[in-house]
Amino acid sequence: xxxxxxxxxxxxxxxxxxxxxxxxxxxxxxxxxxxxxxxxxxxxxxxxxxxxxxxxxxxxxxxxxxxxxxxxxxxxxxxxxxxxxxxxxxxxxxxxxxxxxxxxxxxxxxxxxxxxxxxxxxxxxxxxxxxxxxxxxxxxxxxxxxxxxxxxxxxxxxxxxxxxxxxxxxxxxxxxxxxxxxxxxxxxxxxxxxxxxxxxxxxxxxxxxxxxxxxxxxxxxxxxxxxxxxxxxxxxxxxxxxxxxxxxxxxxxxxxxxxxxxxxxxxxxxxxxxxxxxxxxxxxxxxxxxxxxxxxxxxxxxxxxxxxxxxxxxxxxxxxxxxxxxxxxxxxxxxxxxxxxxxx
Amino acid sequence: xxxxxxxxxxxxxxxxxxxxxxxxxxxxxxxxxxxxxxxxxxxxxxxxxxxxxxxxxxxxxxxxxxxxxxxxxxxxxxxxxxxxxxxxxxxxxxxxxxxxxxxxxxxxxxxxxxxxxxxxxxxxxxxxxxxxxxxxxxxxxxxxxxxxxxxxxxxxxxxxxxxxxxxxxxxxxxxxxxxxxxxxxxxxxxxxxxxxxxxxxxxxxxxxxxxxxxxxxxxxxxxxxxxxxxxxxxxxxxxxxxxxxxxxxxxxxxxxxxxxxxxxxxxxxxxxxxxxxxxxxxxxxxxxxxxxxxxxxxxxxxxxxxxxxxxxxxxxxxxxxxxxxxxxxxxxxxxxxxxxxxxxxxxxxxxxxxxxxxxxxxxxxxxxxxxxxxxxxxxxxxxxxxxxxxxxxxxxxxxxxxxxxxxxxxxxxxxxxxxxxxxxxxxxxxxxxxxxxxxxxxxxxxxxxxxxxxxxxxxxxxxxxxxxxxxxxxxxxxxxxxxxxxxxxxxxxxxxxxxxxxxxxxxxxxxxxxxxxxxxxxxxxxxxxxxxxxxxxxxxxxxxxxxxxxxxxxxxxxxxxxxxxxxxxxxxxxxxxxxxxxxxxxxxxxxxxxxxxxxxxxxxxxxxxxxxxxxxxxxxxxxxxx
Numbered sequence: 001x002x003x004x005x006x007x008x009x010x011x012x013x014x015x016x017x018x019x020x021x022x023x024x025x026x027x028x029x030x031x032x033x034x035x036x037x038x039x040x041x042x043x044x045x046x047x048x049x050x051x052x053x054x055x056x057x058x059x060x061x062x063x064x065x066x067x068x069x070x071x072x073x074x075x076x077x078x079x080x081x082x083x084x085x086x087x088x089x090x091x092x093x094x095x096x097x098x099x100x101x102x103x104x105x106x107x108x109x110x111x112x113x114x115x116x117x118x119x120x121x122x123x124x125x126x127x128x129x130x131x132x133x134x135x136x137x138x139x140x141x142x143x144x145x146x147x148x149x150x151x152x153x154x155x156x157x158x159x160x161x162x163x164x165x166x167x168x169x170x171x172x173x174x175x176x177x178x179x180x181x182x183x184x185x186x187x188x189x190x191x192x193x194x195x196x197x198x199x200x201x202x203x204x205x206x207x208x209x210x211x212x213x214x215x216x217x218x219x220x221x222x223x224x225x226x227x228x229x230x231x232x233x234x235x236x237x238x239x240x241x242x243x244x245x246x247x248x249x250x251x252x253x254x255x256x257x258x259x260x261x262x263x264x265x266x267x268x269x270x271x272x273x274x275x276x277x278x279x280x281x282x283x284x285x286x287x288x289x290x291x292x293x294x295x296x297x298x299x300x301x302x303x304x305x306x307x308x309x310x311x312x313x314x315x316x317x318x319x320x321x322x323x324x325x326x327x328x329x330x331x332x333x334x335x336x337x338x339x340x341x342x343x344x
Numbered sequence: 345x346x347x348x349x350x351x352x353x354x355x356x357x358x359x360x361x362x363x364x365x366x367x368x369x370x371x372x373x374x375x376x377x378x379x380x381x382x383x384x385x386x387x388x389x390x391x392x393x394x395x396x397x398x399x400x401x402x403x404x405x406x407x408x409x410x411x412x413x414x415x416x417x418x419x420x421x422x423x424x425x426x427x428x429x430x431x432x433x434x435x436x437x438x439x440x441x442x443x444x445x446x447x448x449x450x451x452x453x454x455x456x457x458x459x460x461x462x463x464x465x466x467x468x469x470x471x472x473x474x475x476x477x478x479x480x481x482x483x484x485x486x487x488x489x490x491x492x493x494x495x496x497x498x499x500x501x502x503x504x505x506x507x508x509x510x511x512x513x514x515x516x517x518x519x520x521x522x523x524x525x526x527x528x529x530x531x532x533x534x535x536x537x538x539x540x541x542x543x544x545x546x547x548x549x550x551x552x553x554x555x556x557x558x559x560x561x562x563x564x565x566x567x568x569x570x571x572x573x574x575x576x577x578x579x580x581x582x583x584x585x586x587x588x589x590x591x592x593x594x595x596x597x598x599x600x601x602x603x604x605x606x607x608x609x610x611x612x613x614x615x616x617x618x619x620x621x622x623x624x625x626x627x628x629x630x631x632x633x634x635x636x637x638x639x640x641x642x643x644x645x646x647x648x649x650x651x652x653x654x655x656x657x658x659x660x661x662x663x664x665x666x667x668x669x670x671x672x673x674x675x676x677x678x679x680x681x682x683x684x685x686x687x688x689x690x691x692x693x694x695x696x697x698x699x700x701x702x703x704x705x706x707x708x709x710x711x712x713x714x715x716x717x718x719x720x721x722x723x724x725x726x727x728x729x730x731x732x733x734x735x736x737x738x739x740x741x742x743x744x745x746x747x748x749x750x751x752x753x754x755x756x757x758x759x760x761x762x763x764x765x766x767x768x769x770x771x772x773x774x775x776x777x778x779x780x781x782x783x784x785x786x787x788x789x790x791x792x793x794x795x796x797x798x799x800x801x802x803x804x805x806x807x808x809x810x811x812x813x814x815x816x817x818x819x820x821x822x823x824x825x826x827x828x829x830x831x832x833x834x835x836x837x838x839x840x841x842x843x844x845x846x847x848x849x850x851x852x853x854x855x856x857x858x859x860x861x862x863x864x865x866x867x868x869x870x871x872x873x874x875x876x877x878x879x880x881x882x883x884x885x886x887x888x889x890x891x892x893x894x895x896x897x898x899x900x901x902x903x904x905x906x907x908x909x910x911x912x913x914x915x916x917x918x919x920x921x922x923x924x925x926x927x928x929x930x931x932x933x934x935x936x937x938x939x940x941x942x943x944x945x946x947x948x949x950x951x952x953x954x955x956x957x958x959x960x961x962x963x964x965x966x967x968x969x970x
Binding site: 027029030031038040041044045048051052055056059060062063066067070071072076077078079080081082083084085086089090093094097098100101104105107108109111112115116170174175176178180182185186187188189190191192193194196209211212213214215216217218219220221222315316 | 484485486489553558559563565566569653654657658659660693694695696698699700701702724725726729732733736737740741743744747748750751752754755757758759760761762763764772775776779780783786787789790791792793795796798799800860863864865867868869870871872873874918947948949950953
């Protein structure tokens, strides 16, 4: 290899490296982190990116150099030099990638372990918050968050105190779902019959989208909720108020509406719900007339056996059949709530 | 009497009544069983359909004559000795028969797969039209889910995998100096399973409830409870898979037993090596996806509980079995492309392939490692947590043999005399795009990053860089490269280059922005998305239409050149490998003389080097080479 070509090649590599670095740095590639886990993931991201830029620059430089320098003329029937290989080079490009992937493996494994670490409460420390446990229930097409530390207070949005390690315990009632908050960087599938776990330590106040990322049927694209990170004091206040409201005695019908995920798909003003997957429940009275049934009977049938009457414009089988298993008392309460609400 | 004989002879006249007969048999058995068991209703449309997806194709194949020889043999009747009348194609009609000539079958494969490629591409256009703006405009949710599911299933099972099988079918026997594949009748049958599988998947749009809509991955338990269209996927995969396995067995036996004298393993062209390793992957892995789809079918039709947790089933079991095939399937869709790239780059750079033995060994390394990485698709699935780090390490280690291949191609270019023909452009486009796809694969292999990007558009971008920038570019390279050999005509070089540049630019503007979308929070497989992603999605949709339009240039070039192109010489690329040492198109039995292989296949620049010599020995009528 001539000296001039080495210089050219290095220059090309530098140019491509600079271009790739500019693409990496000038575009905002990562969402603004809102958790300690996302910070560590970002570190792995940049670690891998640095290696990838180097490899890309090398490959691009060689291809472009070859394209411009080794182009055969239109009538050039000659052959290149019969080089069959070079043991030294082949050892190098086997060994160097092996070292690089080993480094990536080690960094990733360490970050993974730290991201799933739950700090133990230090006795006597004033900041000795236990990990907050939240039970996440996923079903077509709604999220439900339950706080076992606060007498199973429930919420259709996820509320978390800042700077506290939270352990989510996920389960699914029907099919696979997946919990993802891009700003937290953490994702975990919810699997029927299993309890899967996810650790998040929010570090920034704000409201972030909760997204279902595992195809779960018709309403997959709208299976959304929100995660609100609040100050520890505000969270404590909210959770305690939920405990007082939701604990003791039978849950209110409005709570039932939310805790069963009805609000994920339906609009219903009395419950403050504005889901768009299924029919608008404010128009239940009209639908019942269409179906030719008394209002209460129609509502009950539509919950227990959703395919008996399907509102025009909605496909059959959209609504899960799991509500046939609701306890009788809850079913009665929901029917009454819906009937009263839609008569107004 | 003549009419009777024609109705009974294998062919399209026998197809309608045989298909009807087998439909009757399927329906009859189902009704009989339901009547005997006292199940109501006795005539259940969805169950009948499920059974018919097995029996109707059998009737079709029997009518066409796919089983005639073996049935006679099994029944002890005199078999019709092969008179070679099935070889060669004299008119277009010969492409619509059971034909045992590997060259005819290769073209049957390629034309069929390109038809399904166009259909699947159109489905993607519909998808991008819906995604051009947030909200729902063109299709409803179920249809959209059907669009991306059928798009992916067709592209994978009816385009990439069989297109490579088609190229291999045409080229491999020629490359190793054999007159045909080892099992020509099996070869014919394996082709005819393909249109069956493809029509089944496409026609699922006509099923009540719409096409299968649980993704090409068909994850249980969602797929178990989907409308009837899912069964068309379950069974379509069986037919395509059976076709794959038969072809792979055929390749293995052909490559092991039918090489010309002197063609040792270390003298085989790298495409032959690639098809050898791919075939090993196919025969070992494909039964797993067959199993996974049968289990889903049983859960649905027979109320078993393989994946239903309330009956003691294990939902994650589906993913383990599915990916135990479908990860190796990624290499099934890539290794033949590696082979094609090696052929094209060496010939067009006029240099021996750099590090030939390491190139072959790295294929074997990918074959072995490919079986140890399946669970990297499941890092967030909820499987045993300890399994993630080992699977990450094996996944990353695959970068080593893949890197060897990329660096060896680059070294082959070095100081070559590079001819920028269309196949070479596609081969170089493949190397550069595959590098990007490989690098984004590193992000996905690293568990913490994968936890963030899994099931997002980042994955969509990655798989298209690997399967479009990788597999599809090499398929195009292969089609252009062997077009003169297959048709005896030259394609239009200017249109070929136009096709490359339109595809290359359209591909990058379509898929590169998807990386950003995924990292910033757009999940895959959604018909609707947050308004903040609107502008970029509109840009992607417009790019994708341009990309789709570039295919028209390809189709026009192929059709025009096949009919009117100038006649091709035997060896327009001045290649050393055996397929170019015979006329274009080759004689009916490939070689009039037995080639004697005397050297390596890529000795460009070595004065007086020959890969093979023809020593004047005539090939006997019933050919038995070695």
